[in-house]
Amino acid sequence: MTGVSADTARAPRIVVLAGGVGGSKFVVGVRETARRRWPDTAGGTRAEITVVANTGDDLWLSGLRLQPDVDSMIYALAGVNDTERGWGRAGESERVAAELHAWGAGWPWFTLGDLDLGAHIARTGWLRDGATVTEVVDRLASRWPLGVRLLPMTDAEVDTHVTTDQGRMHFQEWWTRHRAALPAHGFDWPGIAHAEPAPGVREALAAADVILFAPSNPVVSLGPILAVPGIADAVRNASAAVVGVSPIIAGAPVRGMADACLAAVGLAATADAVGRHYGARAGGGLLDTWLLAEEDASLADGLESTGLRAPVHPLWMRDLDGAVALAAAALDSATLDSAALDSAALDSAALDSAALDSATTAQFAVDSASNGLAVHDLTQKS
Ligand code: GDP
Ligand code: CA
Numbered sequence: 001m002t003g004v005s006a007d008t009a010r011a012p013r014i015v016v017l018a019g020g021v022g023g024s025k026f027v028v029g030v031r032e033t034a035r036r037r038w039p040d041t042a043g044g045t046r047a048e049i050t051v052v053a054n055t056g057d058d059l060w061l062s063g064l065r066l067q068p069d070v071d072s073m074i075y076a077l078a079g080v081n082d083t084e085r086g087w088g089r090a091g092e093s094e095r096v097a098a099e100l101h102a103w104g105a106g107w108p109w110f111t112l113g114d115l116d117l118g119a120h121i122a123r124t125g126w127l128r129d130g131a132t133v134t135e136v137v138d139r140l141a142s143r144w145p146l147g148v149r150l151l152p153m154t155d156a157e158v159d160t161h162v163t164t165d166q167g168r169m170h171f172q173e174w175w176t177r178h179r180a181a182l183p184a185h186g187f188d189w190p191g192i193a194h195a196e197p198a199p200g201v202r203e204a205l206a207a208a209d210v211i212l213f214a215p216s217n218p219v220v221s222l223g224p225i226l227a228v229p230g231i232a233d234a235v236r237n238a239s240a241a242v243v244g245v246s247p248i249i250a251g252a253p254v255r256g257m258a259d260a261c262l263a264a265v266g267l268a269a270t271a272d273a274v275g276r277h278y279g280a281r282a283g284g285g286l287l288d289t290w291l292l293a294e295e296d297a298s299l300a301d302g303l304e305s306t307g308l309r310a311p312v313h314p315l316w317m318r319d320l321d322g323a324v325a326l327a328a329a330a331l332d333s334a335t336l337d338s339a340a341l342d343s344a345a346l347d348s349a350a351l352d353s354a355a356l357d358s359a360t361t362a363q364f365a366v367d368s369a370s371n372g373l374a375v376h377d378l379t380q381k382s
Contacts, residue, residue, distance in 0.1 A: 013204070014208065015240070017213050017216075023072075024072050024073045026323060027073065027148065029327035030212065030330075050150075054069040059171075064112075065124045074119075100112065126139060134199055154198050159190070164185065165185075196229070197228050209334075212245070218274050232286060236285075246292055250296060275310065283306060294315075314326070
């Protein structure tokens, strides 16, 4: 305790490394937690939230540049995402996709929604005009007040490829066409050895009070981010507390097919294996703290023996409440780790968890609506 009053306290700089749908649910929770703990006068937050997004999922299709994880993040933060289907824009239609299909263009198994195509066309046009990926992401993100700064991991094109029993292919072909069912033997990101972190990424990590690893796919969402030379070292050397959230609960990825990715790189689909894969900073790894699900409490001792702190929390993001509680737990464990955060943060953390305990879903809906925040049913995602 430094005795700094809440009025003069500096709100934290938070950096989140994140993939698409799972990552964006977590970031929505982080943003809402920050709004409650460190409010500004405009319904936002004084905390600075920087999201470093995975661009390993990016691809060229029918002459257009697609950035699935970047778009998932923007749509979710803007509240225009399709919560029923779990991806893409709400109210989407597929007239153009039907025409492309009739022309025999593109991939018949990869549907491009009409609204989504608007983003792809805008992005491709700007890229053709000479804008960098960072500039393009910034322009896309400026359409709505997202409440976070969104950075791509790199300006370089490093699209994920997969080596399978049937040869090497773009990640999207394996994931979407083959539903990750073709046995895979590894992933690669051509050119990544020469890629650099996007402008601002290293600086954000160096200045951060807290670095959060979203519960995103460790192999194909956070894997590419950490494979950009310089990013893992910036995390290792950061003065911030580094907290990861397990995407695996009770031996299964909560939703989706992350287990196929883990198997392809020889990792078990357990919170233990993924936590050890990131590793403790104390032992040359990346994390100080690895949040485990209650279902995985028995793994805590083993993980702590590797130098990680492994607190146990509910890790389900079934709705906004769940995402907020998870983000609050992640920030709480960072607060305990970090000398950089002041006592006001600790105090508001205590206040916040008290509020969370008594809050009902209805109250959250009212709070969120009054903040101008769209309330989503997050249960259907991915
Ligand atoms: P993608 O890029 O759209 O595949 O999304 P991400 O890589 O960001 O996140 C996908 C991962 O999120 C999945 O592999 C799940 O393991 C994880 N996930 C999804 N929902 C939840 C949840 O409610 N809690 C936790 N802890 N993890 C989740
Ligand atoms: Ca993704």
